[in-house]
Amino acid sequence: MTAQPLDRTYTTTSGQEARESAASAWHVLDEVADVRFLPSGLPLALRWRGCLWQVIGEPVSWSSSSSWWEPSTTPLGGPGGKGSMLTTRFWRFQAQTGPASPVLEFDMSADPRWQDWRLRRVTGVDVF
Structure with a gap:
């Protein structure tokens, strides 16, 4: 089952507020991503919802590690459990489908x- 995006757009009254809201609107997703990388390991492009989004600017990378119990050895949290560290990798980058297209910011993760x-x-980028 694939999670549905959560719409985080806001109702506004003025044109300025509408522009600020559109720039700050973001959508939480959980979708498999078809991402291509350069030989250096930097993301190059993302195919998303039928469009090819080309990375622009400098992507940002980070990682997060946490303990994880291996359930095959003992019950979760049980005494004598064998623990291991899981490191999740992240990329954040801006991309667009062409020179005149909107710029979106994407967050990707690999567990x-x-x-x-x-x-x-996914969020819009304020280009004003």
Whole structure:
């Protein structure tokens, strides 16, 4: 089952507020992402919802590690459980489909328990 995006848009009254709201609107997702990387490891492009989004600017990368119990050895949290560290990798980058298209910001993650990168968040970028 695929999670549906959560709409985080806001109701506004003035044109200025509408522009600010559109720029700050974001959508939480959990979708498999078809992302291509350069030989250096930097993201190059993302195919999302039928469009090819080309990365522009400098992507940002970080990682997060957490303990994870291996349930095959003992029950979760049980005494004598064998623990291991899982490191989730993240990329945040801006991309567009062409020179005149809107710029969106994408957050991607890769967890060692998954085979694919996952698209986690998409937001508009304020270009005013």
